[in-house]
Amino acid sequence: MNLQELLFSGGGAVLILLTLVQIVPVKVNPWSKIARAVGNALVGGDVMGLLQEHIRIDDERDADMHRYRILRFNTEILHKTRHTKEEFDEILYSIKRYERYCGSHPEYENNRAVLAIENIERVYKECMETHDFLV
Numbered sequence: 001m002n003l004q005e006l007l008f009s010g011g012g013a014v015l016i017l018l019t020l021v022q023i024v025p026v027k028v029n030p031w032s033k034i035a036r037a038v039g040n041a042l043v044g045g046d047v048m049g050l051l052q053e054h055i056r057i058d059d060e061r062d063a064d065m066h067r068y069r070i071l072r073f074n075t076e077i078l079h080k081t082r083h084t085k086e087e088f089d090e091i092l093y094s095i096k097r098y099e100r101y102c103g104s105h106p107e108y109e110n111n112r113a114v115l116a117i118e119n120i121e122r123v124y125k126e127c128m129e130t131h132d133f134l135v
Contacts, residue, residue: 029040033120059101060108066098067113074116077123096122 073091074081083091095117102110127133 019114060105061103063105063108066094066101069094070098070113070120071116073118074113077119082132084135085127085133088120088127088133091120092124 018085032135070091073083073087097111102108
């Protein structure tokens with residue numbers, strides 16, 4: 001069957017009908033549905049699931065990095081390394097981000113920095129009281 005036969009037979013009427021339904025503002029949107037079905041078939045179906053998994057992994061990696069920075073900063077404090085107010089402000093921001101992630105993701109293993117966070121906050125309060133930040 002060539003293109004001319006297709007257009008002048010029932011196939012042409014279906015093509016025109018689908019186009020009109022796409023243009024007319026109705027709830028049925030056949031071209032979009034067909035395109036979505038073809039797109040899902042081409043990429044294996046569950047693109048959103050893959051995207052969500054990628055976002056989850058990225059967020060967890062970000063939380064891991066905040067925890068690493070917290071633990072590293074606490075180690076520096078334990079080795080008597082002094083810090084500026086800005087450095088403390090930055091690590092307190094990381095603590096806030098880390099704790100927010102842990103609070104909203106109970107499945108995330110989050111008990112590995114509790115004492116480090118307590119120590120950083122304690123030293124920060126002492127430095128605030130005595131004005132003993134590194135200048």
